[in-house]
Amino acid sequence: MASSEKYSLWLRPFGDIAFSIQQRINKLSNKYGTPSFEPHVTLLSGLRYGETELIQLTETLAGALSPFDLLLTKAGYRDKFYQSLFVHIKKSDKLINAYETALQLFGYEEDEEYIPHLSLMYGDISQEEKERILSVMGREFHIRFEVHSLLLVKTEGKPHEWEKIHLAEFKS
Numbered sequence: 001m002a003s004s005e006k007y008s009l010w011l012r013p014f015g016d017i018a019f020s021i022q023q024r025i026n027k028l029s030n031k032y033g034t035p036s037f038e039p040h041v042t043l044l045s046g047l048r049y050g051e052t053e054l055i056q057l058t059e060t061l062a063g064a065l066s067p068f069d070l071l072l073t074k075a076g077y078r079d080k081f082y083q084s085l086f087v088h089i090k091k092s093d094k095l096i097n098a099y100e101t102a103l104q105l106f107g108y109e110e111d112e113e114y115i116p117h118l119s120l121m122y123g124d125i126s127q128e129e130k131e132r133i134l135s136v137m138g139r140e141f142h143i144r145f146e147v148h149s150l151l152l153v154k155t156e157g158k159p160h161e162w163e164k165i166h167l168a169e170f171k172s
Contacts, residue, residue: 007047007054007165008155009061009102010040011070011147013118018145025120028085028133034123035159041070041089041118041147044102045155055166058152061098061105062168067148068094072118072141077130084123085130087141089116122159 013021021039029036047054071090078084089095091114099114121133148170154163 006155008045008153009043009058010151010153011043012040012151013145017143028121032123032125034121037122037159039118041116043099044106047106051165054152057105058150058166058168061102062150062170064101065098065170067146067170069144069146070095072143075134075139081124082122083119084125085121085133086117086119089118091116
């Protein structure tokens with residue numbers, strides 16, 4: 001049964017790397033009055049199935065995946081609220097396989113190029129201000145972390161209203 005609510009599948013860093021990225025997100029959020037959020041890489045978004053079915057599909061997808069590394073590369077920005085300032089993720093074979101498997105399992109077609117990224121700031125910030133932030137913060141990251149689970153998140157409303165629904169561990 002379809003649902004009007006929106007859900008997303010996230011890949012997340014853990015431990016010291018997650019803490020460090022969260023500190024950076026919080027610092028930017030406090031300085032610019034933008035929303036704070038948990039560091040994540042969205043695998044799929046806009047999922048609109050019922051929650052029970054989404055949990056089952058998330059478990060099925062996680063069971064088809066093995067842990068893999070994500071590599072943060074260069075910072076970038078777009079003129080989109082939820083992609084205001086971010087760090088690109090290198091497109092590895094395992095990441096693309098996870099994305100394509102998710103598309104197939106959830107019955108979605110790729111409607112635009114998948115641009116894996118980890119957001120650092122949401123908001124309507126001018127290009128000039130983003131350039132200033134990057135000149136201070138730096139553009140190169142080269143941070144690697146392993147992902148070993150999928151988090152299903154209800155992404156309705158503002159970021160502080162988002163709700164973690166289900167965590168599914170990858171097969172070992």
